[in-house]
Amino acid sequence: MNAHRTLALSHLKVDSTLSEARTRLVDDVSLTLYRSEVVALVGASGSGKSMTCAAALDTLPPGVQKVGGDVRLDDTLATPAKLRGHAVASIMQNPRSAFNPVRSLNDHASESFRALGVPKRLWRERILEAMTSAGLEQPQTLLKRYPFELSGGMLQRMMIALALASGAPFLFADEPTTDLDVIVQRDILDLLERLKTSHGLGILLVTHDMGVVARLADRVLVMAQGRVIEEGEVETIFHRPQQAITRDLVAAHLSLYAHKEAL
């Protein structure tokens, strides 16, 4: 794993260029992610969470453009090509859509190692070790399987294994448990928490689920209309929210889970 300690997104700005009147989708967003911590980016649907991550990695969709800001690793300016896969791995909401159904898991691992320029002699040991760390049993057998033969939870673990195998010290996790049933959700959140400590991963967790935030996050940034409107330690966000939007997010969570301790 490479040795970077911090990932800093500074003053990111993203515009939609679809109409003549440009619309700002991400407006001056800055955040610093340290190793061995989970920062949650929360906010309503459309508040700009995913666009912030995509702007950092230069994976914005067509019709959307980064118009300002930069990303640094330990204070050194980093290009998106240096970040993607090498320093920052990504996992997404729907693991099934991230895999090609007609290619084996081994093919997927080989392809990602090839893209990262990892010497071939290291591939097998690296992926087997990463799969074991991601809680996948009998990895040798599993590597021969095709994505359609695996459950959503196993595919999410495989996506996490590919992230670990890349050696990237930071992970962008965009709604990583949304499509999974509650038992599998809990297992994946437990796994991410373990990896934060065992692998020193710095995790940027994109979610609108305050239950996931309460379970996993150390710090929280709340976004609305493309801006960060509040940030703080997770306890502060839950117990002393300052902004009305943050209070609403916490209140909605409490109304669903009022019978339990919120945090």
Ligand SMILES: Nc1ncnc2c1ncn2[C@@H]1O[C@H](COP(=O)(O)OP(=O)(O)OP(=O)(O)O)[C@@H](O)[C@H]1O
């Ligand atoms: N391809 C696109 N072209 C133009 N605008 C887009 C495109 N995709 C998303 N947007 C707009 O960008 C804004 C931010 O979207 P983004 O996906 O970052 O929100 P989000 O906070 O991640 O929401 P969600 O929780 O629903 O994923 C929204 O107003 C959305 O409508």
